[in-house]
Amino acid sequence: MRKAASFIVDTDPAFADIVTASPVCSIGNGARTSLNPFESLVGSVIAQQVSVKAADSITARVTDYLDGDVSPENIVNSSVEGLRSAGLSGAKTKTVKGIADAIHTGVLDLDEALTHPDDSAVVAELTKLWGVGRWTAEMFLMFTMHRLDVWPTGDLAMRKGWNIVHGESGDIDPRILEPLGDPLRPYRSVVAWYCWRAVEGDDSSW
Numbered sequence: 001m002r003k004a005a006s007f008i009v010d011t012d013p014a015f016a017d018i019v020t021a022s023p024v025c026s027i028g029n030g031a032r033t034s035l036n037p038f039e040s041l042v043g044s045v046i047a048q049q050v051s052v053k054a055a056d057s058i059t060a061r062v063t064d065y066l067d068g069d070v071s072p073e074n075i076v077n078s079s080v081e082g083l084r085s086a087g088l089s090g091a092k093t094k095t096v097k098g099i100a101d102a103i104h105t106g107v108l109d110l111d112e113a114l115t116h117p118d119d120s121a122v123v124a125e126l127t128k129l130w131g132v133g134r135w136t137a138e139m140f141l142m143f144t145m146h147r148l149d150v151w152p153t154g155d156l157a158m159r160k161g162w163n164i165v166h167g168e169s170g171d172i173d174p175r176i177l178e179p180l181g182d183p184l185r186p187y188r189s190v191v192a193w194y195c196w197r198a199v200e201g202d203d204s205s206w
């Protein structure tokens with residue numbers, strides 16, 4: 001990760017301040033590495049379109065409701081009402097139960113996905129499931145599969161962080177940001193991580 005940080009600063013010196021102010025990027029070595037793949041995917045679904053603090057709170061409540069066992073079997077056997085009482089929206093409950101059912105019935109093999117060398121193929125496989133969009137699949141690639149060259153331009157906080165790093169306000173259009181990441185290959189996931197740090201600081205759960 002120090003090599004990645006040096007490469008990023010050499011390629012785009014605007015990142016020098018945030019890299020200096022931040023700890024070493026924790027992709028592959030953070031709190032989420034203790035989660036099983038299904039639990040991590042559920043966490044990404046919960047994090048869709050909510051703040052970091054809200055996602056952490058709901059995740060804790062869902063985990064408590066499931067007695068600490070966030071597994072496909074436990075989700076399949078849980079009621080919609082129970083999951084919603086733990087803080088999941090109707091749509092996210094449907095998504096989580098759909099993922100659990102797909103794994104439980106063998107439609108989705110997460111263990112096989114973890115070994116697939118093609119990121120785009122993993123995204124295509126996951127996004128076949130109802131409620132699992134590109135962002136959720138990209139978070140799975142980054143924080144479960146530890147892929148270092150994912151470029152989640154659909155993430156609002158990442159786009160805002162990019163602008164903060166470059167002295168701009170607001171968030172940049174994803175279509176404009178997409179090619180700007182090309183010179184930063186093969187460490188675009190690490191770039192995204194620093195962009196999140198620019199917005200969230202030590203509050204970042206990533």
